[in-house]
Amino acid sequence: MILPFSTHFKDGQPNYFVEKIMASLPNEKYGNKYEYLKWGEGTRFSWMIDLKEKDVPYRPDLTLQAPRPKLHTFRGDKTRRWKPGMTIHAVLFNRSKHYWQFSEMDCVGVQNVLMERQAHTRIRLQFGGPTKPFIWSQEDVQEIAKNDGFENLDQFEQWFLPKPGIWQGRLIHWTSHRY
DSSP states (O other), rough: OOOEOBOTTSSBBOHHHHHHHHHSHHHHHOOHHHHHHHHHHTTHHHHHHHHHHHSSSSOOTTTTTTTTOOOOOEETTTTTOOTTEEEEEEEESSSSTTTTTEEEEEEEEEEEEEEETTTTOOOOEEEEEEEEOEEOHHHHHHHHHHTTTTHHHHHHHHHHHHEEEEEEEEEEEEESSSO
């Protein structure tokens, strides 16, 4: 199933999600895709040629030194479409002439998520369901934000809950990491 990603954070800074996702793919199944695309025999150039030929307005940053892996992604998924065992087709520029699938990987897990932010507080998260405890610790939430490809907790909050409210969805995993 197609899973689209953006190329920039809401503040306009590049998010490097392509590079971070490729760095997260399990070596035993995929090899380190980021390193492979960066240094692999002929691969680096065929990848870049493919982007150029398709006129994809994205140029990967192959100078990044060991980007922190993006281990999962948060999605609304109200119809509960995502299930373990499905194939994830990670794409940029979905539903456009610049559509580009940069990876194919397995969905190895899905977790229900509730995010909540009250006035004058930081975001808190609950995984699994209403009987599970919330994660309050700013350090823990920051770690989750970084595992999702964000640079810091502020960026994560701006993306999901810039003002008080509730966000419900699911966490889609392509690695074995869980909360």
